[in-house]
Amino acid sequence: MTETFSSPLPARIRALAPTMSRSMQRVAEVVAEDPAGCAQLTVTELAERTGTSEATVVRTVRELGYTGYRAFRLALAGYAGQQQATDSPSVTADIAVDDPLTDVVAKLATDERQTLADTAAGLDVAQLEAAVTALAGSRRVDIYGIGASALAGQDLAQKLLRIGLIAHAHTDTHLAVTTAVQLGPTDVAVAITHSGATGEVIESLRIAARRGATTVAVTSRPGSPVTHHADLVLATTAPRESELRPAAMSSRTSQHFVVDCLFTGVAQRTHDRAAPALAASYEALVHRRVRPESH
Structure with missing residues (x-):
């Protein structure tokens, strides 16, 4: 049976990251940044990409709630597909010092909506x-x-x-x-x-x-x-x-x-x-x- 994310991946990683080791955090961050790309990688390739070990990748996968790397890849691919189907062009929530107020308003609104969606999920x-x-x-x-x-x-x-x-x-x-x-x-x-x-x-x-x-x-x-x-x-x-x-x-x-x-x-x-x-x-x-x- 295919496992699925019980909450959006970025929110899940933000919640669990403080309890992870630094090397496990690197794996989680890379996966959150590029779920589609990481879904194509073997455990060895993901370890190389994150500069960690296969054991660290496996520990991270289990910490995120998966029984094994294969189940994680399947769920990751499903999440990436969902993201691709529903994503529309949007601004990043990172606010720069020189951003005009129109961008600040748009970025804060995006962040608030995502926070509410993540919390509900x-x-x-x-x-x-x-x-x-x-x-x-x-x-x-x-x-x-x-x-x-x-x-x-x-x-x-x-x-x-x-x-x-x-x-x-x-x-x-x-x-x-x-x-x-x-x-x-x-x-x-x-x-x-x-x-x-x-x-x-x-x-x-x-x-x-x-x-x-x-x-x-x-x-x-x-x-x-x-x-x-x-x-x-x-x-x-x-x-x-x-x-x-x-x-x-x-x-x-x-x-x-x-x-x-x-x-x-x-x-x-x-x-x-x-x-x-x-x-x-x-x-x-x-x-x-x-x-x-x-x-």
């Missing part, structure tokens, strides 16, 4: 379903995130609050730890960390897990330290980093997409109470808006 729907179920039935939700990830955490908290759930987004690491010890089996703790290695966020999730709460990690690094304390893992896309657009900025697109998926699922599950709560919050905001002065 790589999201484990069974894990998402379980997270939605836990959130919908929770007594309380605590969310941990620092820096750019804190923005996604705050977004999730305010969305859940608007449909009547008790939710708190913690950016103060001391407060996060002291409140984590108050959680129990009917509560949910969500850690949002692009790297999966933010110590303060991991510590809060570890405590929540020890207290019996359902723990959810939203990260672009499968197998990273934060996932060791997570019952459920929701994968975001590891973004392409450039000089003018650091990873912290582009990673938010993927995180906010996952947040929207969680919120929408919970709103569906709790529709009887969510709909009136949303209507009430909307009505409260409408009355606070400044009306135009009449002349």
Whole structure:
């Protein structure tokens, strides 16, 4: 049976590359840059092209989820064919210092679309379903995130609050730890960390897990330290980093997409109470808006 990519190849490689050795990363990068050409190469030829060994190529193939090189080549050829059939002329997402703003807008739009597509393709729907179920039935939700990830955490908290759930987004690491010890089996703790290695966020999730709460990690690094304390893992896309657009900025697109998926699922599950709560919050905001002065 032919194996296929569960998510687009570039996104898969970006997610796994940080856990690979440098030589394995070279193989992955070359394959991502030229899938059609690499699909024609034997394992020996790919090793020569990447300046590595046959053993390194085989290890890389297995790390990417394939049982052998033959299955990898077949899937790679299929991916290259799909890419050729659907690709249209587009601009690269790499932004140069002297790019005109029209190009900057086009490149950012291309990157945002690809990030959303990659995240959707790589999201484990069974894990998402379980997270939605836990959130919908929770007594309380605590969310941990620092820096750019804190923005996604705050977004999730305010969305859940608007449909009547008790939710708190913690950016103060001391407060996060002291409140984590108050959680129990009917509560949910969500850690949002692009790297999966933010110590303060991991510590809060570890405590929540020890207290019996359902723990959810939203990260672009499968197998990273934060996932060791997570019952459920929701994968975001590891973004392409450039000089003018650091990873912290582009990673938010993927995180906010996952947040929207969680919120929408919970709103569906709790529709009887969510709909009136949303209507009430909307009505409260409408009355606070400044009306135009009449002349």
